[in-house]
Amino acid sequence: MNKKILTLFLALAASVSAFAQANISPAKAQSKKVILLGGVVHTGNGQVINNGYVVFEKGKITGVGDATTVRFAANDGEMINVNGKHIYPGFIAPVNTLGLVEYESIKATLDFQEIGNLNPHIRSIVAYNTDSKVPATLRTNGVLMAQIRPSGGAISGSSSIVQLDAWNWEDAAIKTDDGMHVSWPATPRFRGGFGGGRMGAFSPESLAERTQNAILELNSFFTEAKAYNEGAKPAETNTRFAAMAKLFKGEQKLYITANTQKDIVAAVNFAKKFNITPVIIGGSDAYLITDFLKQNNVPVIVKQPHALPNNIDDDVNMPYKNAAILYNAGVTVAVSIDDFWQQRNLPFMAGTVATWGLDKEKALQTITLNTAKILGVDKSVGSLEVGKDATLFVSTGDALDMKSNKIEKAFIQGRDINLDNLHKQLDKKFSDKYGIK
Structure with a gap:
C-alpha cells in the first residue's frame, strides 16, 4: 500500500512540476531579414571578426564579414546593434x-x-x-x-x-x-x-x-x-x-x-x-x-x-x-x-x-x-558561413566562461527563440520574495 501511495505522490509531483513552467511556444518562421551589426563574430571555423556583421534571411545566413566594409540601409531589414557583444554559432x-x-x-x-x-x-x-x-x-x-x-x-x-x-x-x-x-x-x-x-x-x-x-x-x-x-x-x-x-x-x-x-x-x-x-x-x-x-x-x-x-x-x-x-x-x-x-x-x-x-x-x-x-x-550547421542555417546566438561576454556567459538573443534556423526557462522563473520568484536585485 505504501509503495502505491509513493508512486501516486511522485506522479502528482511530476504533474505539478510540469505546469510550473509557463508554456513556451516554438518561435515562428523568420519573416524578415535580420542584420546583427558590430559584434565580435566567432565563426566557429577558427576565424574571429572583431567588428563584424551577420545577415540572415528565410532561415539561412546570407552574409558574414567585416562591418567596416559595408553599409546597410535603414529599411534593409531588422537591424540589431550588438556592439561589444559576441556572436557565436549554436x-x-x-x-x-x-x-x-x-x-x-x-x-x-x-x-x-x-x-x-x-x-x-x-x-x-x-x-x-x-x-x-x-x-x-x-x-x-x-x-x-x-x-x-x-x-x-x-x-x-x-x-x-x-x-x-x-x-x-x-x-x-x-x-x-x-x-x-x-x-x-x-x-x-x-x-x-x-x-x-x-x-x-x-x-x-x-x-x-x-x-x-x-x-x-x-x-x-x-x-x-x-x-x-x-x-x-x-x-x-x-x-x-x-x-x-x-x-x-x-x-x-x-x-x-x-x-x-x-x-x-x-x-x-x-x-x-x-x-x-x-x-x-x-x-x-x-x-x-x-x-x-x-x-x-x-x-x-x-x-x-x-x-x-x-x-x-x-x-x-x-x-x-x-x-x-x-x-x-x-x-x-x-x-x-x-x-x-x-x-x-x-x-x-x-x-x-x-x-x-x-x-x-x-x-x-x-x-x-x-x-x-x-x-x-x-x-548546414556548426559555423557562421553563407548558405548555412541561421542557428546562432548573441552573448554579452565569453560564451565559454561561466562568469561572463549571458545569452541575450538566440536564433534557430532564423527564428528568434524564447530564452525563458524554469530555472529563470524560479530565480525571479525567489529573488522577488527576498528582494534580491
Whole structure:
C-alpha cells in the first residue's frame, strides 16, 4: 500500500512540476531579414571578426564579414546593434538522452533504453519529447542542437540530430538516424581485495571470458547482418538485421563507446573488418594512441572533461588535457557530457579544454564545427558561413566562461527563440520574495 501511495505522490509531483513552467511556444518562421551589426563574430571555423556583421534571411545566413566594409540601409531589414557583444554559432551537444528522460525517479518518464542486448532497430527520434523542460535550460547557454541517442545493451540503436525549439520530433529533426551506437564489451578492472583474488562472485579470468564471449556475439551479429543485407531479399524480414542496412551502405555512422587503450584499438579494428570507420565515444585513454587514431582517420567524442582520471597513475589533470592532446595531434575531436540534465554546462567544458592546452577558438570548434563534421551535418550547421542555417546566438561576454556567459538573443534556423526557462522563473520568484536585485 505504501509503495502505491509513493508512486501516486511522485506522479502528482511530476504533474505539478510540469505546469510550473509557463508554456513556451516554438518561435515562428523568420519573416524578415535580420542584420546583427558590430559584434565580435566567432565563426566557429577558427576565424574571429572583431567588428563584424551577420545577415540572415528565410532561415539561412546570407552574409558574414567585416562591418567596416559595408553599409546597410535603414529599411534593409531588422537591424540589431550588438556592439561589444559576441556572436557565436549554436553549440551542439552530442551523445546524450536529452528529451528521452524527464524525471529520473519516475520510470514512466524514462524512454532511452529497451530490453535486450542487440537492438539496432530502435530509433531514438520517435521517442524524443519536444515538450521536455530540459532543452529550454540548454538554449539559455547557447546549446541549440543535440544528438539524441538510445543507450543500454551492446547495440543500443540509432541516434538523430535535433534543433531544440520545435512542436514535435518531425519539426525538430535536422538529420534522422545519423548513426548506430555500440558499447564495446569491456572487462571490469580488477583491483584486488577480498574473496581469494575475486571480484564479487567472479574471478578475473571468468570476467575476461565473459567479455570475450560478448565480443564474439557482437562480431557474429555484424557478420550475419552484413550477409543478410548483401544477399537476396529474404522471404521473412529480420527487423534487427534490416536496421543495419544503412550502416553497411555507408549512409550511417558507427559510434562505439570505448575508453581504455586496448578497447579503443579493438573497437577500431573490429569496425575496419566491416569496412567502417567508427567514431569513438569516451576515449579516456585516447591520448595514448593519437598516431593510431590519426592513421585510421578515427574521430573522438571526448566525454566530460570535468571528471576523475581513468587510471590510478594518470596525471590528475588528464581529463582536462585529453581533448587538447588529441586536437593538437591532428585527431578530429568533439566534447560531450554524459548526463542529460548537465548538457547546459557543455560550453564550460569547452572552456576547460581551452584552459588546458587549446586556443580558445579551437576549443570552440569542439562544440561547433568539429561536432558538426563528426555528426555529418557540417554542410548546414556548426559555423557562421553563407548558405548555412541561421542557428546562432548573441552573448554579452565569453560564451565559454561561466562568469561572463549571458545569452541575450538566440536564433534557430532564423527564428528568434524564447530564452525563458524554469530555472529563470524560479530565480525571479525567489529573488522577488527576498528582494534580491
